Amino acid sequence: MNDSPRPTEAPSYLARKTHRKSRLGCLECKRRRVKCDETHPACNNCTRRSTPCNYPVSNATSPRERPRKVPMWRDHIPKVAFKHNYVAQLILAFSALHLAREDRSREAVCVARSTALESAAISGMMDALSKDASSNPGALWVASMMLCFCSFGKGPQPGQYLVYSETREPEWLGLLQGVKTISETSPNAISSVIPTSDKPVAERTEPMSPEQVVPGLGKALDDLRSSVDAFRAEDPSFEKYLHPLDELRNCFGSAFERRIDSNSIKICSHMVFAWLYRLEEHYLATLQAKRPMALVILAHYLVLLSQLEGYWYIHGWVPHIMEAVKRQLHPAYQQWLQWPQSSILTSPAASAA
Known part of the structure; x- marks a missing residue:
């Protein structure tokens, strides 16, 4: 009886140890070529080494998207x-x-x-x-x-x-x-x-109220609109703030959808960027001049932008701009930053980044 290994078998000491491959690991573990446990918001490797833990944006995107x-x-x-x-x-x-x-x-x-x-x-x-x-x-x-x-x-x-x-x-x-x-x-x-003709069939989604993602949004924008209207009654130049404020409401209203198959939230990133694209020159000029109401509206937009904080190129921008707005805003307007600041800190994207 021949007990020698069959030609297709390798000696046990040469057998490669197998393990579950980490295909959805964080960027730092991929760079170091080590196995990632894929724990969110930070894997154990990065937590232990006290290094920033960021996951590729594609990992957070469903295969259907x-x-x-x-x-x-x-x-x-x-x-x-x-x-x-x-x-x-x-x-x-x-x-x-x-x-x-x-x-x-x-x-x-x-x-x-x-x-x-x-x-x-x-x-x-x-x-x-x-x-x-x-x-x-x-x-x-x-x-x-x-x-x-x-x-x-x-x-x-x-x-x-x-x-x-x-x-x-x-x-x-x-x-x-x-x-x-x-x-x-x-x-x-x-x-x-x-x-x-080349666009693929879209996944099944349904409209979703932004209030379900960002509680208090409607009241915050209504209060801000009322304030602009009150100022406009005394100073017609405040008319220039209506367009960016209305567009911000529109972008919030179109930025979120619910995936019917997975019952998960889909963030329409193009609607987040749409607000920047739709800005008019006179509003941009007031931002450059650091006018208080222009800065307040920008602070409210940061709540929407923070939903994309998990994207590598967005990371860090929201707190950077918010700190500048706080520093440059007249004390009389500081109260208008309470809702944006609290909403950014508790937004799903910010907590998962």
């Missing part, structure tokens, strides 16, 4: 990038910022490279705007979106608060205004990038 975003980034936007250098440059600039966050040893090099790419892209966009911009509205729309992401991706910077700064208006806002003008005169700008 991913196909909606994949075709645009996989199939359509790359085609636009091959035709327009400034789109490709901004995609690479954003990627470099992601690398800077992931690998701190290369942070300085990656940030410098991203800055150079963004500068070249802005020059290309300005050139396109000065020529026949109506011939490529879709490319400019994609570029404006990537500029916004790059602004977030740089992370909070001293004196920079995304929609205003200590010195001058952020450059990307001026470009955004130009792109908005083109989009308004070219209603097919987005469909030229993402053909309607």
